[in-house]
Amino acid sequence: MIRDITIGQYYPKDSFIHKLDPRTKIIGTFVFIISLFLFRNKFLPYVVVIGFLGLVIGASQVPIKHIVKGLKSIIFLMVFAIVFNVFLTSGEVLWQWGILKITKEGLENAGFMALRLTLLIMGSSIMTFTTTPNHLTDGLEKIMNPLKRIKVPVHEISMMMSIALRFIPILLEETDKIMKAQMARGADFESGNLIKKAKSLVPLLVPLFVSAFRRANDLAMAMEARCYRGGEGRTKMKPLKYRKEDFISYLILVLYLVSLVVVKKVSPV
């Protein structure tokens, strides 16, 4: 059903990666993504990257099947990138038909691009699989904390994110209800072309927006009644704390970067 959709798709387990501080995981993912773009088409560095990713996936205890499933959503993007790379890279021509030509460099580029995208999605999905949405927003708030000095409302942003996460299933359920209520009165959401379908969604959006605003108003009142007054002077029930495991992870991350750079230097192709 519609309410089963969850954002982030947390995969509950009690692994080493699950227990890491969200900041470690966010920074780790960020570094991993950057590391993918440090080198161009060389084969050997990818061995290091794949090795590292395999290690992390193993430690996270998330089944590899589950992670591969997440790749489905980017197939379109992947095909797009491959087609463009194959046909639009100039170089040594292998095959030509009119203006379409396939070059050796194009094939190479396309292959590496596909590999890079796959690794990127797998790497970042490890973060969402092992971190609850609440932890993620907490981690982001902590990481962005220095931005407070230049007047970025860091606490407010993370509060908004966590409230949004709380209300996604509620609003989905509500959409479902409104849809059924309108179908009972003869509304048709399924037939017709794309434009007709989009038009039939208008009477759905209006009541949904009205109710979302009413909910927001109620929630704001409830929050104020519970003494919410922004981030100032607030304590945390679950404060983030780095543990030994986090320092070990940072060390591994640095080791990974160093070995990647070294391999890149010595790699012949």
Add this chain to the structure above:
Amino acid sequence: MGIIKAKKLVHEYIRRDEEGNAVGINRALDDLDLDIQKGDFVAILGHNGSGKSTLAKHLNAILMPTEGTLWVNGYDTKEEEHIWDIRQSAGMVFQNPDNQIISTIVEEDVGFGPENLGVPTEEIWRRVDESLRAVGMLEYRSHSPNKLSGGQKQRVAIAGIMAMKPKCIVLDEPTAMLDPDGRKEVIRTITELNKQENVTILLITHYMEEVIGADKVIVMDQGKIVMQGTPREIFTQVEELKKYRLDVPQVTELAYELRKSGLAIAEGILSVDELVNEITRL
């Protein structure tokens, strides 16, 4: 002075037309005097538009009196600097359980109030444990609120208020959106909190069955208090209650009708057992 005291409390809503010009004034509260003692369980009854929700919002300083004064735990609600003390003293539970739960995990939601008050972390955990236990929701602490029933969500909301250690809890029609089971669950929970933790309870409702356990019943109509007394005293006056468009519990009404038609049944029957006793006595 009681924990909640109102003197000549007036609240007016200004009705505006589409251009924003004032076209009239609605007096939601009209010269209201109120005195509630610590540890009492007070039920406020009234049909829609009687001003009972407006009164509730005053107790939490969400609305300000137009005239008159309201003291909560000794603080005048008009004093801006005490607004957080007032909100901590008088916790508020609202009608819709979904719209007052902030977090995606039960225990984190209960911890939200203490977090706002700046309570140290270990103390927050203690309070969360205590309040979840008090409402009987301890085993659901790591669940998502979306998976709970309406009655359970409302109990979580009550726990969230309890964790702030209030002197008084104001419940604004907490059972209006619940099924009969959930309704009983919530009423049982607040009755227990009142008896065991000695929290003052102010229950606003229009379900007659829920006020039987109260120490005191207040009936409101058009912004005024029109009747006051123990549930028994109130429910003996069936005719007058009907005048304010309120129904008495079924048993009470049956006993009242029997008495009117000549049977020697005592006044103010509140439960089935009492009526059975009276009838077998005859």
